[in-house]
Amino acid sequence: MRALTGLWRWRHNPVRRRTDLAEAWVALVALLLVAVAAPVAGCLAGAAAQDSLQRSARQQQHARHLVTATVVRNLGGAMPESDPDTSATREPHSRVLASWTGPDGTAQHGPLLTDLRSPHRGDRFGLWTDPHGRITARPLDSATATTHAVLAGLGTALLTAGLVEGGRRLAVWRLVRRRYARWDQAWDRAGPDWGKAGTGS
Template identity: 65%
Template structure:
């Protein structure tokens, strides 16, 4: 908005310098770029991220399986931990030694995280494994993938706007430096006679 008002203000002003008009045009160009390019980049990056993440969701759902495990014993010295992969981020988990059968029929035993507050031997719980029965994280869900894609698009849009604004500031900074250099040259030419009576100043 400042760019448009700057152009209008300098349009017929007798004090207008070429650099003033150039700065206003640069600001207007940056504004138009931000308004036109930023949403385009954001939607493009968000769409690509959405496609990649949803493909990952499909692959994880195909390769990860939920099985039922049985608690053998609680691992001593462990306390309740928050499961960072839970949908709410507040699901508590306890480390236990458990037995389970893999989707391929093989028996397994190992230390895993159980969604039990106070696990006792014989307690059953559900856990995720791959086809061979190795414990894996729960598969990414579609809603979380979509949220990550939106954040990626928003971040790309902000980065684009920041780059355009940074470019505008760099151009204006160089223009101001040139203007100051010309002023210094003009002062140097006028310097020896500045303020002298009868020197024509």
């Protein structure tokens, strides 16, 4: 709004300088870019991230399998582990020696963490593995992928708006410097006689 008001105000103003009009045009162009280019860039980035993340989520869900592991023995000790897909820290995890069968039928065993409160021999729990039975992280789900894509779109829109505003400020700074330089030149032309009685008459 200020850009439009500035353009209208300087349209036929007799004291208008070229830098005043240029500054108003720069503000108008920046306003249009923030209003149009930033949302478009955010939507494009969000859509690209959504496609990539959903494809990755489908690949992970296809390649990772939930198997049932059996506790062989409790290794003692517990430690809290934060799940990156949840906002809070989950219950403390217990270290156990467990055995499980991979999706390809191979028998596996090894130490790992379980969220069983007090694990005993023979207790069962779920475990994510790759096709060969090696332990892996839980696959990315569709909702989490969408959340990350939305955040990527918002970040891109904000970054675009910030770059446009930075460009506008740089352009205005240069215009102000040019305006001051012209004032200095005008003062130099006035010379040391400026303000004396009879000067110029």
